[in-house]
Each structure stands twice: as structure tokens, then as C-alpha cells.
Amino acid sequence: MLGDFEPSSKTEGWVFDIQRFSLHDGPGIRTTIFIKGCPLQCIWCHNPEGISPRPQVRVNFNICTLCGRCADVCESGCHIIDKNSHLLRLDRCMLCGRCASVCLNKATEIVGRKMTAEDVMSIVRKDIPFYEQSGGGVTLSGGEPMAQPEFALAIMKMAHTENIHTAIETSLCVNWQVVEKFIETADLFLVDLKHIDETLHKELTGISNRQILSNVRRLAQTTKPMIIRICLVPGYNANSDFAEKLVEFITSLEQTPEVEILLYHRLGIPKWKAIGEQPPMPEDVPAADRDDASGWVQRLRDACVPVRVQ
Ligand code: SF4
Ligand code: SF4
Structure with a gap:
């Protein structure tokens, strides 16, 4: 993957959302x-709309009036509507x-649009004054x-060349050769770690964490700033066993990254x-609290690992 690929402003990809003025995805005000x-x-x-690589239909049931127009035009029978429900x-x-x-209410939409790196950067550049004031950038x-x-x-290289701070939020569930390509242009890695235990990781994510942990180790051998992010989910990973294993893992790394604890919330359910x-x-499952x-x-x-809760 990547090989001799040369990123350009015309490189295309699929985007499902762009949030300006974000305060939780790295330092300062970010896009x-x-x-x-x-x-x-x-x-x-x-x-969950980010899991599939393809565009997909999404319905906001809060504003759907059950008018049935979508069902009338869909030749595949995807929208099943009666007077009380929309399946x-x-x-x-x-x-x-x-x-x-x-859909007159814009309740149904296609989520995922093809953009070039330049399309993305033209939005990112709008907030340069805010990045400069706050120490922010693009994530x-x-x-x-x-x-x-x-x-x-391609986006990272363009932003880096334009002196915009760059962060990448990643699970590191890719070949090291891919991670390596981002080291030059990423100012900060935000690494989402789901669990240290391989069996539990498979249960919770469907995949082994061996490659992920190996990539974290290798990244820690570089001088690149890294923050480990953990989403705490009551009844799933918010327990002392995971905390112990995490401390053991983090303190064995070449550099000790900061840990950011994200509290599980329930806003993903309707998505x-x-x-x-x-x-x-x-x-x-309840939302997590402090x-x-x-x-x-x-x-x-206690283990001298810098930590904060978001
Ligand atoms: S057309 Fe829009 S408002 Fe009407 S039923 Fe479909 S999603 Fe709901
Ligand atoms: S009309 Fe039917 S087939 Fe076409 S995008 Fe909507 S759900 Fe899919």
C-alpha cells in the first residue's frame, strides 16, 4: 500500500463529516x-456511519414526518413506512x-461525499486565524x-506545507509501512486504544490488537508526540484490570504518552x-461519568503517567 504514491491536491477520498471549531480533537480550535x-x-x-468505506443512506427520524415520499420513489423497497413508523x-x-x-424535510440524505484534498483544505484554511490564536489546526x-x-x-502534506498544525486520530490498525508515511507530516498522533487484552479486544472490536500494540510501541520509539485515548464504557472496559494492564503497557514504552480518558456517551445509539x-x-448501558x-x-x-478526562 502507498508504495511510490505522490500525494497531490487532486487526490480524492470519501468524507462523511467536517466539523469546524472542534475543541476535543487535539490542542486549540480545530477543524x-x-x-x-x-x-x-x-x-x-x-x-457508525464512518465504518463503511462507501456512501450510505441515513435518515434523521427526529424530523421525518412519515410522509412516504421516499418510499414512493425507492424501487428497492428500502423505506417501509406506515402511520407510526419508518423502517x-x-x-x-x-x-x-x-x-x-x-425528502422535503432533508430527513433522508446520502452520507459520504467524494472530495479532493484541495476541497478539504479550502474549508480548513477558512479558520487559520482561529488556529493561530488558539494553537489549533486540522485533525x-x-x-x-x-x-x-x-x-x-495528501491532506496532511498540504496542511503541513502551509504550516497548519496537523493531528491524526487513529486506531493504528494498519501496516507499520502506512503509519511511517504519516510521521513526517503529523504533528500529533491521537491513538484510540480499545483494550490491552487480545481476547477482549477481539470481542469488543472484532479484530486482534497485536498489530495495534506493535505500532504503538514503534511510534513511541520516535520523537513524535502521541496521546493515547481510551473510551471508558461501564461494564465493558471501565475496570481495574484494564487500568492495570494499560499502566503496565504504557510504562514499558520508550516515551510515556499522555492518556486522555473519554467518557462513553449514548449519542451514538440513534446513529x-x-x-x-x-x-x-x-x-x-449507562453513560460513563467522572x-x-x-x-x-x-x-x-501513581505510575507518573499524565492523564486527563474529557
Ligand atoms: S420523504 Fe423524508 S420526511 Fe418523508 S417519510 Fe421519507 S424521510 Fe420521512
Ligand atoms: S431510493 Fe432506495 S435505492 Fe435509492 S438511495 Fe434511496 S434507499 Fe437507496
């Missing part, structure tokens, strides 16, 4: 670019876009931005339904 496609399937994923059968969807074009997120490595690299899927995690994180914070501080 976060959400790139489609992810090799993991975390059961608590709060951006989706998107496995049959041909992505013709008719449903989105007739690539997803999905997994390295799942579209050419596109992600699964909006793309016609059932959330993989039971819906009664009490869930307090034991972790203490344990990490």
Missing part, C-alpha cells in the same frame, strides 16, 4: 475531517439517491483516516438506527 471506512467494528462506536432495509439500497432528493478522524491512506496523506442497523451494544474514571486517573498518576 476535524471525518474520513469514511474503518477496519474495526467497536460495539460502542459513536460514528429501513438498506441491504437492498442501490444508492440511486432518489429518496434523498424528494483527521473517522472512521479510520489511514484506511484511505493516499487521501489522508446506528439512522443507517438502518441495530446498535451492537445493549441500549441500557466517578467511573477516578480510579483510573489515580492509578495512572
Whole structure:
């Protein structure tokens, strides 16, 4: 993958969202670019529309009036509507876009649009004064931005050349040869780590963490700043066993990264339904609060690992 690839402003990729004035994806005020496609399937994923590399239909049921126009034009029978409900059968969807074009409320849309690196940068550049004032910049997120490595690299190179601070939020679930390509242009790696235990990692994400942990080790051997991000989910990974294993792993790295604890929230649940899927995690799992994180914070501080809770 990548080989002799030369990133250019015309390199294309699929984006499912762009958030300006973001305050949680690296230092300062940032523009976060959400790139489609992810090799993991975390059961608590709060951006499930980022998992598929393809565009897809999404329905905002909060503003759907059940008028039935989408069902009338869909030749594949994907929208099933009666007077009380709107069900989706998107496995049959041909992505013709008719449903989105007739929805007067914009409740149905196609999520995921093809953009060039220059298209993205033209949005990023709008907020340069805010980056300069706040120490912010651009963050690539997803999905997994390295799942579209050419596109992600093209954006990073352009931003880096224009002296805009660059961060990449990644699971590092890719070949090291891909990670290596980003080292020159990424000012900061935000590494989402789901679990240290391989068996539990497979249960929670569908995939082994061997490559991920190996990449974290190798990245820690460079001088590149890295923050490890952990989403704490009550009943799944918010326990002392994971905290102990994390401390053991982090303190064995060549550089000790900061740890950022993200508290699980339930805002992802309707997003699964909006793309016609059932959330993989039971819906009664509560949001995490600062009490869930307090034991972790203490344990990490005791081990001299810098930590903060978001
Ligand atoms: S056309 Fe729009 S508002 Fe009407 S049923 Fe479909 S999604 Fe809902
Ligand atoms: S985009 Fe999919 S759901 Fe919408 S009308 Fe076309 S086939 Fe039906």
C-alpha cells in the first residue's frame, strides 16, 4: 500500500463529516475531517456511519414526518413506512439517491461525499486565524483516516506545507509501512486504544490488537508526540484490570504518552438506527461519568503517567 504514491491536491477520498471549531480533537480550535471506512467494528462506536468505506443512506427520524415520499420513489423497497413508523432495509439500497432528493424535510440524505484534498483544505484554511490564536489546526478522524491512506496523506502534506498544525486520530490498525508515511507530516498522533487484552479486544472490536500494540510501541520509539485515548464504557472496559494492564503497557514504552480518558456517551445509539442497523451494544448501558474514571486517573498518576478526562 502507498508504495511510490505522490500525494497531490487532486487526490480524492470519501468524507462523511467536517466539523469546524472542534475543541476535543487535539490542542486549540480545530477543524476535524471525518474520513469514511474503518477496519474495526467497536460495539460502542459513536460514528457508525464512518465504518463503511462507501456512501450510505441515513435518515434523521427526529424530523421525518412519515410522509412516504421516499418510499414512493425507492424501487428497492428500502423505506417501509406506515402511520407510526419508518423502517429501513438498506441491504437492498442501490444508492440511486432518489429518496434523498424528494425528502422535503432533508430527513433522508446520502452520507459520504467524494472530495479532493484541495476541497478539504479550502474549508480548513477558512479558520487559520482561529488556529493561530488558539494553537489549533486540522485533525483527521473517522472512521479510520489511514484506511484511505493516499487521501489522508495528501491532506496532511498540504496542511503541513502551509504550516497548519496537523493531528491524526487513529486506531493504528494498519501496516507499520502506512503509519511511517504519516510521521513526517503529523504533528500529533491521537491513538484510540480499545483494550490491552487480545481476547477482549477481539470481542469488543472484532479484530486482534497485536498489530495495534506493535505500532504503538514503534511510534513511541520516535520523537513524535502521541496521546493515547481510551473510551471508558461501564461494564465493558471501565475496570481495574484494564487500568492495570494499560499502566503496565504504557510504562514499558520508550516515551510515556499522555492518556486522555473519554467518557462513553449514548449519542451514538440513534446513529446506528439512522443507517438502518441495530446498535451492537445493549441500549441500557449507562453513560460513563467522572466517578467511573477516578480510579483510573489515580492509578495512572501513581505510575507518573499524565492523564486527563474529557
Ligand atoms: S420523504 Fe423524508 S420526511 Fe418523508 S417519510 Fe421519507 S424521510 Fe420521512
Ligand atoms: S438511495 Fe437507496 S434507499 Fe434511496 S431510493 Fe435509492 S435505492 Fe432506495
